């Protein structure tokens with residue numbers, strides 16, 4: 412589903428502040444895989460996600476998504492496959508619009524501008540049913556502005572919104588970093604359920620080693636713009652949480 416071949420990314424090339432953020436990444440992620448990426452600050456995790464979304468283009472290398480060479484394709488042309496949830500709960504939603512209108516826009520994410528979707532009773536019912544699965548009671552507040560909700564509530568809704576339209580790849584960039592532990596737990600469980608229910612190909616970046624241990628079927632440790640570890644299958648099953656802490660020792 413996602414394939415990177417010898418991807419390099421250099422910022423400020425040839426200048427004194429040159430940074431080699433990615434140094435020859437070879438990565439193949441199969442459909443339905445849930446990959447967790449961990450690594451120290453500045454190790455290249457977000458840059459790697461940016462290569463996949465197209466918000467930054469590589470300096471060198473090749474990127475394929477769903478069998479198509481997207482190396483030089485800008486982000487808006489890749490949105491047909493990809494939804495991304497950021498650390499900041501404010502970034503994924505329109506605060507002045509109601510929850511319902513936010514879902515309406517989300518349902519049009521990959522549709523050409525100018526087209527609209529009616530907020531008929533079937534749509535409202537669908538949105539309420541999806542929101543009810545969160546167990547937060549928000550299904551009774553769909554006419555409330557998104558900006559009146561807490562960060563955790565917004566982040567959980569952002570996740571649900573990402574699967575309102577065609578979505579094959581879900582990228583989670585520290586989605587719980589700004590949340591209290593209880594909200595973080597709800598958001599991670601929601602993400603995990605959506606990933607399984609919709610058979611999404613997913614990447615989670617996290618600094619939370621408990622989440623890194625708990626979720627996903629493959630774990631990658633980044634360091635200095637390279638993949639230092641790539642663990643899946645039985646090796647992942649046999650991993651202990653303490654092993655992850657030792658990787659950072």
Ligand SMILES: Nc1ncnc2c1ncn2[C@@H]1O[C@H](COP(=O)(O)OP(=O)(O)OP(=O)(O)O)[C@@H](O)[C@H]1O
Pocket residue numbers: 422423430431432450451452453454455456457458459
């Ligand atoms: N737009 C940019 N211009 C210059 N340097 C950049 C840019 N984006 C990232 N970098 C540098 O590239 C390196 C990798 O950054 P990146 O954000 O990918 O790391 P990260 O592993 O996601 O870190 P963190 O855990 O702190 O979010 C860092 O040294 C960073 O300063």
